[in-house]
Amino acid sequence: MYKVFVNDKPLFLTNEISKETDFQLFLLESIDIKQLIIKIFQNKIQKAFLYHPDEKEIMKTLKSKIPVSKAGGGLVYNKKGEVLxxxxxxxxxxxxxxTEKGEEIEDTAMREVEEETGVGQLRVTKKLQKTYHVFKRNGIYKLKITHWFEMQSDFEGIPVGQIEEGIEKVVWIHPNNISEILKNSYENIKLLFEEEKVSL
Known part of the structure; x- marks a missing residue:
C-alpha cells in the first residue's frame, strides 16, 4: 500500500479492500484523479482509498494519470546526534x-541539503523510504516523489537558510525535542521518523 498526501490528507493506494467505513473508495483505473485532488484540497474529502487489484501496477497507473516530479532529500545528523x-x-x-537533468538522486539529495541549509561535509549512511505528495504549480497538479537519505555531517559552522527558497530558519534539533517539532510538520516528514524509530 502507498500513502500519497494531498493537502496533508492521506490518499491510500491499495490492492485490498478493508471493511472500514470512514473513507471513500474509488477505482484507480477509472477515477478522474484531478477531480479527486480538487475535492481533497477543498476539504470535501478527508481520506480516500484508490483501489487497483494488481499491487505492481498501482504506482504505474497513478503516474499515467498525473505528471511526476522527482526530488531528493536528507535526514541529516551531526556529530552530536542532532537532526537538521x-x-x-x-x-x-x-x-x-x-533533480537536475542527468543527476543521480543521491547527488540531488546532498546538493539540496547543502543549498538549502549551508551544511556540507555530507555522507549518505542509508537510503530511507520514498514519500509521495501532490502539489500544484502553475495551475497543474503534480505528484512529487521524494527519495530520502539518512546522512551524517561533520559540519561545525552555522547553518544558513536559502532565502530564495523561503527558508526562514535552519536548526539542529536534539532527538528528545523532535516529537515537539513534528507537531508542526508534514505527514510525510512524520513517516520518516516513524521509520527511524524502528531502525534505532
Whole structure:
C-alpha cells in the first residue's frame, strides 16, 4: 500500500479492500484523479482509498494519470546526534528539492541539503523510504516523489537558510525535542521518523 498526501490528507493506494467505513473508495483505473485532488484540497474529502487489484501496477497507473516530479532529500545528523530541520511556510520540514537533468538522486539529495541549509561535509549512511505528495504549480497538479537519505555531517559552522527558497530558519534539533517539532510538520516528514524509530 502507498500513502500519497494531498493537502496533508492521506490518499491510500491499495490492492485490498478493508471493511472500514470512514473513507471513500474509488477505482484507480477509472477515477478522474484531478477531480479527486480538487475535492481533497477543498476539504470535501478527508481520506480516500484508490483501489487497483494488481499491487505492481498501482504506482504505474497513478503516474499515467498525473505528471511526476522527482526530488531528493536528507535526514541529516551531526556529530552530536542532532537532526537538521528547516522552517518554511509556517512549518518544520527537512531539506529537499528537485533533480537536475542527468543527476543521480543521491547527488540531488546532498546538493539540496547543502543549498538549502549551508551544511556540507555530507555522507549518505542509508537510503530511507520514498514519500509521495501532490502539489500544484502553475495551475497543474503534480505528484512529487521524494527519495530520502539518512546522512551524517561533520559540519561545525552555522547553518544558513536559502532565502530564495523561503527558508526562514535552519536548526539542529536534539532527538528528545523532535516529537515537539513534528507537531508542526508534514505527514510525510512524520513517516520518516516513524521509520527511524524502528531502525534505532
Amino acid at each position: 530541520f528547516i522552517f518554511r511556510g509556517g512549518k518544520w520540514d527537512l531539506p529537499k528539492g528537485g
